Amino acid sequence: MGQTIAEKILETHRIGGDQQVEPGSVVRAKVDFVLLNDANGPVAFRHFANMGGGKVAVPEKIGLVCDHFAPAPSAAGARMLGDMRRFARDKGIELFFDVGKGGIEHTLIPEQGYIGPGNLVAGGDSHTGTAGAFNAFGTGMSWAGMAAIMMLDETWFRVPESMRFHLHGAKAPYVTGKDVILQILQDIGVDGALYRSMEFGGPGIAEFNIDERMGICNMVVEAGAKTGIVEADDITRTWAEQTCKRAWSLVNADPDAQYASRHELDLSRMRPMVAKPYSPENVVSVDQLSGIHVDQVYMGNCANGTLSDLRQIASVLKGRKVARGTRAMIVPATQKIYMQAMAEGLIEQFIEAGAAVSTPTCGACFGGHNGALDDGEVAFATINRNFKGRGGHAGAQVYLGNSYVAAATAVAGEIIDPARL
Ligand SMILES: CC(C)[C@H](C(=O)O)[C@@H](O)C(=O)O
Numbered sequence: 541m542g543q544t545i546a547e548k549i550l551e552t553h554r555i556g557g558d559q560q561v562e563p564g565s566v567v568r569a570k571v572d573f574v575l576l577n578d579a580n581g582p583v584a585f586r587h588f589a590n591m592g593g594g595k596v597a598v599p600e601k602i603g604l605v606c607d608h609f610a611p612a613p614s615a616a617g618a619r620m621l622g623d624m625r626r627f628a629r630d631k632g633i634e635l636f637f638d639v640g641k642g643g644i645e646h647t648l649i650p651e652q653g654y655i656g657p658g659n660l661v662a663g664g665d666s667h668t669g670t671a672g673a674f675n676a677f678g679t680g681m682s683w684a685g686m687a688a689i690m691m692l693d694e695t696w697f698r699v700p701e702s703m704r705f706h707l708h709g710a711k712a713p714y715v716t717g718k719d720v721i722l723q724i725l726q727d728i729g730v731d732g733a734l735y736r737s738m739e740f741g742g743p744g745i746a747e748f749n750i751d752e753r754m755g756i757c758n759m760v761v762e763a764g765a766k767t768g769i770v771e772a773d774d775i776t777r778t779w780a781e782q783t784c785k786r787a788w789s790l791v792n793a794d795p796d797a798q799y800a801s802r803h804e805l806d807l808s809r810m811r812p813m814v815a816k817p818y819s820p821e822n823v824v825s826v827d828q829l830s831g832i833h834v835d836q837v838y839m840g841n842c843a844n845g846t847l848s849d850l851r852q853i854a855s856v857l858k859g860r861k862v863a864r865g866t867r868a869m870i871v872p873a874t875q876k877i878y879m880q881a882m883a884e885g886l887i888e889q890f891i892e893a894g895a896a897v898s899t900p901t902c903g904a905c906f907g908g909h910n911g912a913l914d915d916g917e918v919a920f921a922t923i924n925r926n927f928k929g930r931g932g933h934a935g936a937q938v939y940l941g942n943s944y945v946a947a948a949t950a951v952a953g954e955i956i957d958p959a960r961l
């Protein structure tokens with residue numbers, strides 16, 4: 541019987557067994573990459589010690605990224621970064637990215653060539669599914685589970701059912717990958733893909749570059765998905781040939797693969813979408829919002845701090861100013877992207893427009909630092925969650941949307957369709 545992308549990737553990584561991998565079966569597997577950050581790493585390290593400690597099985601597979609409390613916003617945050625440094629040093633982990641030496645993990649690790657098509661990636665972070673943009677199976681796991689992988693160099697998966705999202709049509713102006721996943725969240729809700737693999741394919745995929753595919757896969761977990769994977773095409777192949785430092789192989793579903801459900805998205809009929817407080821499923825078209833003053837616009841996170849996002853922001857901000865009464869934060873996802881943006885004159889343009897440009901960090905995305913919100917404030921952000929309290933004070937509200945709408949909102953001081961600026 542035909543297999544989906546997720547089934548194929550789990551089968552190629554399975555340990556033992558000779559039956560074809562099917563949804564619902566449990567397989568032992570070796571992963572290609574183990575990803576931890578300074579929020580989940582310190583807890584995973586304690587689990588590792590409680591399991592007996594000692595050497596990690598395969599140091600080369602482990603990536604440790606300082607991105608949540610980086611740069612350290614407090615003594616407590618400094619301790620977590622210190623835990624990362626000590627574990628990297630003690631266990632001989634070379635792929636350790638400290639403050640100023642990397643960026644946000646889900647953009648950084650693929651950018652550095654350590655995640656590629658056909659890979660199986662386990663991360664302590666819930667947004668590890670972003671790896672699906674690169675035709676990889678990435679998933680967030682428990683932090684004890686991460687410790688066990690570091691100890692044993694294996695883990696287990698219950699093979700998820702797959703859902704197929706067929707994209708077609710030419711994308712309308714100001715529509716991005718973010719709008720695809722927000723449209724799907726409006727359609728299926730935050731529990732619409734529980735423990736499933738969301739597989740994205742069809743001719744419409746070619747409308748999105750690798751950066752924008754990250755925006756799609758970054759939020760599959762907001763629908764409850766185990767993972768999300770974009771089918772491989774020439775864009776995937778070119779990216780992998782130019783970027784990957786480790787083994788990769790393009791993986792696509794069989795024509796007779798079985799899906800729990802199939803969904804169609806006509807990109808030509810789509811509009812920029814916005815998730816209203818307090819849920820990523822509370823989605824409307826940007827046209828349905830007017831007169832909502834915004835105190836802070838936050839542009840950047842692990843999937844929307846890419847060079848494509850910064851160019852989208854610049855295309856709207858060019859020659860304009862951030863509105864009085866509104867603040868704008870722009871956070872390139874990695875140092876490499878920051879440098880590229882500088883070379884293109886985008887950073888200077890952002891500062892001239894009145895935006896604060898930050899060193900790469902998770903920062904205010906999880907309400908930690910670098911732009912947390914006060915009681916009663918309203919924010920528009922290109923992040924992925926807007927639960928109560930997400931951005932800082934529990935009395936603040938966060939709207940989610942794409943980089944074009946964010947930049948237009950910064951200029952207008954209220955949520956607005958970029959076409960109406
Ligand atoms: C802090 C961390 C546990 C969390 C996650 O894993 O999702 C964070 O990255 C987030 O985006 O909320």
Ligand code: SF4
Nearest residue numbers: 667841842902905906
């Ligand atoms: S940028 Fe935001 S969503 Fe991404 S890993 Fe950091 S806190 Fe989580």
